[in-house]
Amino acid sequence: xxxxxxxxxxTGPSGVGKxxxxxxxxxxxxxxxxxxxxxxxxxxxxxxxxENYYFLNQKKFKEMIKQNLFLEWAQFAGNYxxxxxxxxxxxxxxxxxxxxxxxxxxxxxxxxxxxxxxxIFLLPPDKEELERRIxxxxxxxxxxxxxxxxxANYEISTSNQFDFALINQNVDETAKKILKLIKT
Ligand code: 5GP
Numbered sequence: 001x002x003x004x005x006x007x008x009x010x011t012g013p014s015g016v017g018k019x020x021x022x023x024x025x026x027x028x029x030x031x032x033x034x035x036x037x038x039x040x041x042x043x044x045x046x047x048x049x050x051e052n053y054y055f056l057n058q059k060k061f062k063e064m065i066k067q068n069l070f071l072e073w074a075q076f077a078g079n080y081x082x083x084x085x086x087x088x089x090x091x092x093x094x095x096x097x098x099x100x101x102x103x104x105x106x107x108x109x110x111x112x113x114x115x116x117x118x119x120i121f122l123l124p125p126d127k128e129e130l131e132r133r134i135x136x137x138x139x140x141x142x143x144x145x146x147x148x149x150x151x152a153n154y155e156i157s158t159s160n161q162f163d164f165a166l167i168n169q170n171v172d173e174t175a176k177k178i179l180k181l182i183k184t
Contacts (some may be wrong), residue, residue: 005118005182006092008099009162010030011107012122013152015134017168020099021122024175025099032182033096035088038064041079044139054084056157077147078156081106097182104155107162120178121162125169127152145167 010018026032038054040061049055056064060175061080065073073082091098100110104121111119122132127167130152134145159165168174 006097007114007117008097008182009107009110009117010099010121011104013130013155014148015130016122016124017171018122020171021168021174022101024171025178028148028179030095032099033091034099035083036085039079067071072106072109076103076105077144077151088177098100104158106112118181119162120181121159121165123159123165123167
């Protein structure tokens with residue numbers, strides 16, 4: 001535990017499987033805490049307030065930006081997303097390793113503010129597989145899917161700006177690789 005890193009950024013395109021890999025990681029290491037973001041997007045079926053996200057309207061989100069209550073924030077596919085500052089500070093102070101699951105612009109902001117943070121970019125096996133995963137998830141309308149696919153091309157082009165880029169071929173293996181990076 002002594003050498004475990006404190007702030008971990010997991011980024012990569014929508015549909016790459018960040019959420020699934022994170023579930024696996026959290027199940028294996030109870031000292032890792034996943035930050036819950038705020039967003040202005042509508043909840044998907046089954047998503048719960050305060051569990052998946054804090055769902056806010058734009059007015060409230062912009063107020064929080066003005067009050068400097070976010071560690072980072074960014075716009076993604078027409079919505080705002082941000083990491084609330086207070087809970088991250090509290091968890092780090094209490095000895096947890098904090099994991100941020102965020103898109104690339106926010107990831108870059110964090111890396112600039114905290115150069116010691118470990119940043120990991122998850123890549124899909126190929127772009128066709130990514131599109132299949134986004135479509136099979138069935139949570140977005142066609143217009144949102146198109147926005148996410150367009151954005152994915154840009155995000156993948158930035159993958160070399162992060163500390164590590166891993167291809168997410170197999171969830172279990174990816175989770176193990178990430179845990180190893182966190183602990184060494
Ligand atoms: P989704 O709408 O699929 O839940 O998330 C869309 C994208 O926003 C994903 O790439 C996700 O990682 C990212 N995201 C989630 N929370 C945050 C956040 O707090 N900040 C930033 N910058 N991106 C986030």
